[in-house]
Amino acid sequence: MSGAQIFMAEDLGISDAQVEVLSGVISIYSLAGALLAGWTSDRLGRRLTIVLANVFFLAGPLIMALAGGYAALMAGRFVAGVGSGYALVIAPVYAAEIAPASSRGLLTSLPEIFINTGVMLSYVSNLAFSGLPVHLSWRVMFAAAAVPTVFLAAGVLTMPESPRWLGMKGRVAEAKAVLDRTSDTPAEAEQRLLEIEAVVTSGGGGAWKEVATKAGVRRVLAIVLTLQFFQQASGVDSVVLYGPRVLAMAGVTSNTLLLSLNVLFGAAKAGSILVAMVLVDRVGRRPLLLASTGGMTAALLVLGSLFAAFTGAKDDAAVAAVSVAAVVAFVVAFSVGLGPLAWVYSSEILPLRLRGQGAGLGTAMNRIMSGVVTMTFISLYQAITMAGAFYLYAAIAAASFVFVYACLPETRGRSLEDMEELFHTK
Secondary structure (H helix, E strand, O other), X not given: OOOHHHHHHHHHOOOHHHHHHHHHHHHHHHHHHHHHHHHHHHHHOHHHHHHHHHHHHHHHHHHHHOOOOHHHHHHHHHHHHHHHHHHHHHHHHHXXXXXXXXXXXXXXXXHHHHHHHHHHHHHHHHXXXXXXXXXXXXXXXXXXXXXXXXXXXXXHHHOOOOHHHHHHOOOHHHXXXXXXXXXXXXXXXXXXXXXXXXXXXXXXXXXXXXXHHOHHHHHHHHHHHHHHHHHHHOOHHHHHHHHHHHHHHOOOOOHHHHHHXXXXXHHHHHHHHHHHHHHHOOOOHHHHHHHHHHHHHHHHHHHHHHHHHHOOOOOOHHHHHHHHHHHHHHHHHHHOOHHHHHHHHHHHHOOHHHHHHHHHHHHHHHHHHHHHHHHHHHHHHHHHHHHHHHHHHHHHHXXXXXXXXXXXXXXXXXXXXXXXXXXXXX
């Protein structure tokens, strides 16, 4: 959408207000998938929910690519959004439930790695197809998003079902077979099975009864919702979706250069998550989250100050260069901590009986805030200036630093079942 909007507006005569809605509404639409994913994954299984998400991922881009106007684009965004909601819930839950504790942080970061690889490839497609005729370029950019669904369809054939879901359904023999394949040692597989059986058989009532009756469960749910709030409220999707617009206002005038810089941002964002993957199971969640939120705050303050001091400085290479550096610093800081670890931390601290539905609620919060940020960014900077918008995001990032410092204990190396002791959710 970031690059396609330039050519779409020219071809279809779409206004800034319509671009703002089209950009952000996919996050609102994804609420349907996110809220249904918990129910679906608890009943049909984690694996079939991934298959369902893939169907939406195939149909959505094709509808957008063939759209003849604003209404059809909105329909395509809805279909793609539902798939996005499903995937954002089920990918980290599945990864957390199938991974041994020794590599759970790394493996649960994989969805964020590939989301950002997809973002980077979409920027590459923006640049690669920008030379096509205007009426064709943006359509090919959208159609390209259908290609990865073929690989996911092939990959899911080799994926086992979550052992924790199998245990929850009483299919203990199947759960044991999966654990034997996915544990570091046979002893660990046996221990993981015993822990799953203990969690499944302990306590009574449904997931929401636990929320009503256990303070520890309410605390965990509050942490998940707050963490997902801060991940999006700090403004990352404004940079992801409106990067060319931000840099154009900072003095970059060439469309080709704007799209090339977008590729740079995508590469920096995806590459930084690799750093998080390497470090998350070595140094822990808390240090990375604190470094991330602190770095985001600093980068946003620099960006806001540049716009405050040099508004209207066209063709000023120095201002443009520092703006690019500040945006890169922001996406790097986000991607080494808060970006991937909001999902890692949320998926591993939720109790088993609440994991599917709790992850759905967390994803709903994430998507609501993403929609609010992306559907208001143009209006926001027009109302309080670009500097004011980035100062606001900086204040939110600073608040997230305080939240991490005060409220999030370290979870590195603990089993998922051990989290129930840490957070008193038994």
